Amino acid sequence: xxxxxxxxxxxxxxxxxxxxxxxxxxxxxxxxxxxxxxxxxxxxxxxxxxxxxxxxxxxxxxxxxxxxxxxxxxxxxxxxxxxxxxxxxxxxxxxxxxxxxxxxxxxxxxx
Amino acid sequence: xxxxxxxxxxxxxxxxxxxxxxxxxxxxxxxxxxxxxxxxxxxxxxxxxxxxxxxxxxxxxxxxxxxxxxxxxxxxxxxxxxxxxxxxxxxxxxxxxxxxxxxxxxxxxxxxx
Numbered sequence: 001x002x003x004x005x006x007x008x009x010x011x012x013x014x015x016x017x018x019x020x021x022x023x024x025x026x027x028x029x030x031x032x033x034x035x036x037x038x039x040x041x042x043x044x045x046x047x048x049x050x051x052x053x054x055x056x057x058x059x060x061x062x063x064x065x066x067x068x069x070x071x072x073x074x075x076x077x078x079x080x081x082x083x084x085x086x087x088x089x090x091x092x093x094x095x096x097x098x099x100x101x102x103x104x105x106x107x108x109x110x111x
Numbered sequence: 112x113x114x115x116x117x118x119x120x121x122x123x124x125x126x127x128x129x130x131x132x133x134x135x136x137x138x139x140x141x142x143x144x145x146x147x148x149x150x151x152x153x154x155x156x157x158x159x160x161x162x163x164x165x166x167x168x169x170x171x172x173x174x175x176x177x178x179x180x181x182x183x184x185x186x187x188x189x190x191x192x193x194x195x196x197x198x199x200x201x202x203x204x205x206x207x208x209x210x211x212x213x214x215x216x217x218x219x220x221x222x223x224x
Contacts, residue, residue: 034212043215097161103153
């Protein structure tokens with residue numbers, strides 16, 4: 001089982017739709033979690049951190065479920081500009097210096 | 112602050128040529144990373160440096176060498192480029208080993224013919 005798994009998609013949704021992605025991780029001791037956004041041929045950029053209590057930033061909501069070992073990203077009222085690949089990143093514990101990336105979920109928002 | 116600066120942005124090499132990708136960060140970060148990204152493969156770690164003076168292999172180190180020249184700079188060298196090294200390369204850094212987000216350079220698109 002890969003350490004961090006994501007459904008590659010693509011998720012193809014109309015403008016205004018609500019869409020959710022999940023990301024599962026295998027290391028139960030993982031300490032911190034992030035969602036990054038990557039546009040085609042560009043560098044990944046931090047979208048939001050994921051906190052245990054869940055957190056919201058405008059149309060974006062991130063949640064962590066430690067018991068089931070997954071994080072989620074919910075996008076409400078999708079915009080054309082939300083089209084991108086969304087990467088899940090997990091920081092393990094135990095002194096590891098290596099953040100672990102999922103392969104990303106592709107989102108296409110169409111008119 | 113420039114953040115993470117990576118050069119060059121594009122490079123075309125012939126098989127067997129060598130080159131060095133440069134990366135510098137001005138955020139006083141301890142840890143620096145080199146990734147490659149290929150279609151359908153996601154980001155794969157080549158080498159990393161947890162702190163100045165240390166380097167370690169990642170998932171795909173073969174064919175590469177690195178140097179952590181000082182706290183700011185972390186370079187990636189291809190001694191004898193191969194077509195399999197055609198990829199997009201990203202440098203990244205972060206403040207400490209735990210709980211911190213990564214900052215990425217803008218990437219180098221490398222083609223080896």
